[in-house]
Amino acid sequence: MATSTLSPLILVDGSSYLFRAYHVPYLQALSTADGHPTGAITGVLNMIKSLQKDYPNGNIIVVFDAKGKTFRNDLYPEYKANRPPMPDDLRCQIAPLHEMIEAMGFPMLVIEGVEADDVIGTLAKQASEEGIETVISTGDKDMAQLVTPHVRLINTMTNVEMDEAGVVEKFGVRPDQIIDYLALMGDKVDNIPGVEKCGPKTAVKWLTEHETLDNVIANADKVKGKIGENLRSALDQLPLSYELATIKCDVALEKNASELAPVEADTEKLTTLFTEYELRRHLADLKKGKDAPSAEEVVEEEAIPEAIDADYDIIFTEADFNAWLNKLMNAGTFAFDTETTSIDYMQAELVGVSFSCEAGKAAYVPFAHDYEDAPQQLDRDWVLGKLKPILQSTSYKKLGQNLKYDAHVLSHYDITLAGVAFDTMLESYCYNSVASRHNMDALAEKYLGVKTVKFEDIAGKGAKQLTFNQIEIEKAGHYAAEDADITLRLHHALYGKLSKEKGPLSVFTDIELPLMPVLTRMEEHGVLIDSDLLGEQSQAIGTRLSELEIEAHNIAGKTFNLASPKQLQEILFTDLQIPVIKKTPKGAPSTAEEVLQELALDYPLPKLILEHRGLAKLKSTYTDKLPLLVQSKTGRVHTSYHQAVAATGRLSSTDPNLQNIPIRSEEGRKIRQAFIAPDGYKIVAIDYSQIELRIMAHLSDDPGLVKAFAEGKDVHSATAAEIFGVDVDSVTSDMRRSAKAINFGLIYGMSAFGLSKQIGVGRNQAQAYMDKYFERYPNVMSYMEGTRQTASEKGYVETLFGRRLYLPDIKARNQARKKAAERAAINAPMQGTAADIIKKAMLAVDAWIATQDSELVKMTMQVHDELIFEIKESALESVTAKLVEIMNDAAELNVPLIAEAGHGDNWQQAH
Template identity: 80%
Template sequence: MNTTHLSPLILVDGSSYLFRAYHVPYLQALSTADGQPTGAITGVLNMIKSLKKDYPNGNIVVVFDAKGKTFRNDLYPEYKANRPPMPDDLRTQIAPLHEIIEAMGLPLLVIDGVEADDVIGTLSAQATKKGIETVISTGDKDMAQLVNQHVRLINTMTNVEMDVDGVIEKFGIKPDQIIDYLALMGDKVDNIPGVEKCGPKTAVKWLLEHNTLDNVIANADKVKGKIGENLRKALDQLPLSYELATIKLDVELSQSLEELVPSSPDIEKLTTLYKRFELRRLLAELDKNQDEESGIETDTNAVQEKVDVNYDIILTQAAFNEWLEKLKSADYFSFDTETTSIDYMKAELVGLSFAVEPGVAAYVPLAHDYEEAPAQLNREWVLTQLAPLLADKKYIKVGQNLKYDANVLSHYDIEIAGTIYDTMIESYCLNSVATRHNMDALAEKYLDYKTVHFEDIAGKGAKQLTFNQIDLEKAGHYAAEDADITLRLHQAIFPQLEALKGQLAVFTDIEMPLMPVLARMEQTGVLIDSDLLAEQSQAIGARLQELEVEAHNIAGQSFNLGSPKQLQQILFEELKIPVIKKTPKGAPSTAEEVLQELALDYPLPKVILENRGLSKLKSTYTDKLPLMVSPKTGRVHTSYNQTVAATGRLSSTDPNLQNIPIRSEEGRKIRHAFIAPEDHKIVAIDYSQIELRIMAHLSKDPGLLAAFSEGRDIHQATAAEIFSVDLDEVTSDQRRSAKAINFGLIYGMSAFGLSKQLGIARNKAQAYMDKYFERYPGVLSYMEDTRRLAAEQGYVETLFGRRLYLPEIKSKNAMRRKGAERAAINAPMQGTAADIIKKAMLAVDAWLEANQDPRIKMTMQVHDELIFEIHQDIVESATQSLVTIMNDAVELSVPLIAEAGVGDNWEQAH
């Protein structure tokens, strides 16, 4: 028989790689625009592609586990009983992956009643008998038992090969001892019983001494100590463990080795599948291969597998002027800044990079100052040449996180104006939940390209270099690549955005115009009273000491209040408080929601909660804010994030202004420290009940529309409806209950949740909700229609076209599905509220720009509130104008109401 076409045989453990790829962080971010995960698919296909490259003459056969139980479950019902169910976002990738592999023309085996290991073991045994060299591609250590003079393992993810000598080097024993080794140790993941406390060293020691498991068993009475007792206890079950760990070599297969050969790929089907699952690099490779075969040259644009790069490092004025002309003549260009710090207030400009087409980019170093750094162009001269170009509205610019670049360049009085595209915001508007929106993740998702990371050229930790200290060759390639990849990302993402009218409008009408507004707010910063915060820190510190003493007295002993382990012991072992929830590892939970429930009945959890809250306030705000005051401006400068919250809300970091607590007295005191400059006032303007007004608009419920249009107190009106009383007879408790229902329904609260919040019986809470829907049937219809529509199309939209994808909306896991349904109801309201406040900010900014009055500054945005510094001479008239602008920002079926407060600090104005 001629076996040359079967040599070598490459057996791919598809299930092993599927799970491993699923847990790779950068692959987890990958999904299609409609939320279908593709990370595991990409990982396995990359591994197969690597094998095809390394073994061009190899016969690749891909094997996966079948659904359901195997013969091992018959031997031992508890086999793999502890394994959690496969995550839904992994399960949904299996069928597409199988379909792609079959379309590639590769043999695919999925055999019922056995595992992939057994099919691979059987094929490797058959190949060995025929003298065929076999390579098993796997990450599973159990496969080491199959290694012999004709069979070796390769882990394609780590590129590690293992032959007989490799097994001995790794495990300390020969391949024919691996089953004995596995049986002795057992396997917690597969729930195979072994000898308790027998680890790799003990198993190897016994096998080197006795050679086989049978001999270890025969000499069990000679093993001393506790481990000997454990061995003797396990004697009855060791034969079973051996059988469970043994890979079968005699699975009945319907195809012979001769029949398991690759066929021609189905190009049409592969093209369809690669497009459907947005596997752009594989699609580009497919197109390229087809074009090469037909002699056609095709431009695969930003998704081609490999772009020939030409990166320049510019050190002369002549070279710079040549590039300046390239920028001016390009349809558009991308650019990026390289600096000394990620904090835009501290950052010094080290260099700039540009790209005019894929692969054509340059880096202009300006301030590299390591010992042997070459002479560089004068920074002031370069910026003087560039400033008109960046400010000229006729030139189109592209960037990634352009707000940072705008802030850095503002230090040098350079403005970025005209039509600008930010690839981070493009990705976010296209799909806010499919991936992270940093360059590395976007390059992986849209270009299937792995970028050079900053740590690769600068190092890590305390010894990490700043950019000015990095060798120009390394720095130049890194910086030019940033500009190049940014350009390619724009070419890959923006056409997809253009095809979606609503999302394109969000990008062009809201998010991109907002970027420079946020940049100006960040540059303005906020004024704080550091002395007041220091006093508060001192007071909180004293209270923390009191709480520590109180906690120790309740516990009857000293312990570390910040240690979950010690707290677990005190609460649940010493004080015998009942355990109401456990961590994933089975320990009693001390999470905040658990302590909140326990605090209703026990004093120590209440003390711990107060301690945690105050500790966080102290470390996050009262201690930290004074340290964040910029020496340049005397102010604190936050960073607003446009691409973090899935619903469109802004978030902020360093410091986080969105999460300053307002329910506690100590939290409100922090707002006292946000002060107005001399002769100015703080003005805070907040939208009143905006999400409820949006609910009225979206649901078109006559009762809600009437209540808002007539200017009634919506909570009082709801209470009157639910409790069947006149408006003037509504009690404060009834209004409180109605308020909980009004807001609870927006966030998908259940009757159980409402009962806990109001402290009433669940059936009574359900009766309240039933009465609510009876009085406001339009709300119920809206919620039901939204759930149905979300399940049908996989996403919901805000009033202005912002789309939120819901990948879990069809999950078989009821908890995940219910969570997605709650998000489906809430997201259009929360997202529309986010859009409205952003539109208000744009309208306010336009008014400020038109007036050019330096006495009015917009300094903060927090949820549905805008905060201003206004000179006391014009505070009344300016506030009236701002309230009018915010009221008129958008038109709904009910009035938008913006309410203003004025004070010397934020708390007074709020």
């Protein structure tokens, strides 16, 4: 009986979906005008309607958990004891949902004393016995135990269907082993005990070896190691865990599966309910008499997968290449991508190039694949010679994904990429910077609904990963051509959206895109490092570290790894019995700096550890590492600036990160001595003074703050005078320090609690300071409040230049997340506007430098509010003055924008 002519039974685990829907962010935002939440209702209704569409003949039955205890609580009083009570904003959605489902005519079961799982298990078993195919719609993995040749699971929210093979694929064990598997692992959420430290991997391993839980138990004494001990100590309660994990399939029900038939929908009642809960979409569907769209159709921005047949060429002949070249030249705009041997732009060698100028059509031109028996390819220099005039011309418009990388590589073949009109990575970043990554694979999935071939798919991963030249041309060609094709299609999808948003579009056109070649030049030029000096520093630090280690071991009475927080916890809080001051988020006793600072007052060891940590950090991260990053080709260090990482609009820097070179501590600052000027040059560092506070003054237009800046006052002293009600001349350094903390705190969207911790006063005192501040600077307060409000209304905030930052959590029910989003909303316009301004300054500086002798001055680094240059000694003063002027003029605020310069033979002196 492989198939059945009877209608399939569709069993819906309503409770599982209710909880899932409740936690879906975009559903959380839904409520009626008077604030009754409706997200979970909407989620479950969408899901049921989507099932209706997918199984038109299906006989749908919806099952919910009943209130109160179940038989499992009798077996084990601790069952689900850790569950927090159901939140009110979920509880209040249950009754209306039940009413709606009943009015829709679906049979609905809510049976006391058992869980929905048990009712579903029972119905599924009955159906199987009658030869009815069953589909269980659930998000709960435990249900996998119910799967048989006639029972499948479907997760309607993710649209993943699971039959017996699917269970094996997902879990690594068969459905009939699922209970054993669950019993071994236990369940933290339901408070079911299992074997300590036994997760999915271990459970699968044991069940693969021994088939059943009973056999695992019988062979328990053969399991070695800590995990074996854990298994043996769990033996007694494993039978209980097994029983708790078992879904009961013989619940006494009034009607069996085949007797539960749907009744006609009560349209009138549904209209009333949908109107009351303002479910407009469902109301509209009711009128049209059609099924509601599936859950994903409700989400905005959902990509509709494009059905485009891929037609990719791999070019081996000059004639074919010339034909493509002609197409590109006539295309107006084309997508372009390089394939190379390394992701490090300084090491990379070209292996091939790909293009596309029409969706679905692309070409790959290989010229340096050198695996054994690789076919004859076109000559690299011939290809590049042909391409050079086109790539260098601004008349031919190019687009790509992160073309900064390609520009670097091409520059090593004497090609200066120009005419870059679009970059999909930057388009995505400007359109919506809040994404974990703006890489092509993620964008293709998000905006095109297309899954691309990943580099790892063709090259493998880990130590055995191949480089592109070693990959078979057929495979490589498809991958490379797809990259160009997808980039082109992504551009069409993304730019259409971006161009409708004025602010984000101007950030893309006027700031990010033109900044790309500027960053390329900075990275390519690199920074000069005195490796010998760093070597000496490493050695000195090493000596001191050994001394500290010996002393620490003596005090502890045994040897231990000073760099291990875990071992240190043991020594401090167990061996030495020092009281715990603070715990880490995971609950372990913290050994963080602030804790050790405090302990250092009473005990000798923490002080040693602090010094050791500080020095070890300097050595491993900076003095040891930087010399290793000097490129032999240039004798310099070449960082990577990332333009699409920080959600606020800042740059970030990696390999190495040149934006966190120490400055605060005396020893740390010495590292900056190793950032040196070449012969005949000076290092000049120009930084913006108080840029974020000035932006706050501008955005809030607070008279007091604006005046303080206009008069060129020390703003922290001025603030202190206002808050403490004293004359500016009587402000003590303590007052100034507190005022400074408040000023910074405001930029970070702080609370009184945060401030009190920062400046070491009580919470009430901190609140009093803040009240006083807002009294003196009332527009700052209204600005902050206004920002929170706009963020909540629009879902995003903007910088002065239109850069946008979305805040998906701004309406979160979870108060911690909501508060965090509010702080980000306060901070982003200030941090982001500062980022816009320094980027504009970089563009203006670069444009001016281009008009000068190429040896006169180079911009080498950017550290958020500071630009660092190498300037020819002979023209030091005039060039510095010019640069300061350009930076001052980068933006017109209602307070002065002040850049301050310093110079020296190294970066430390320049400060």
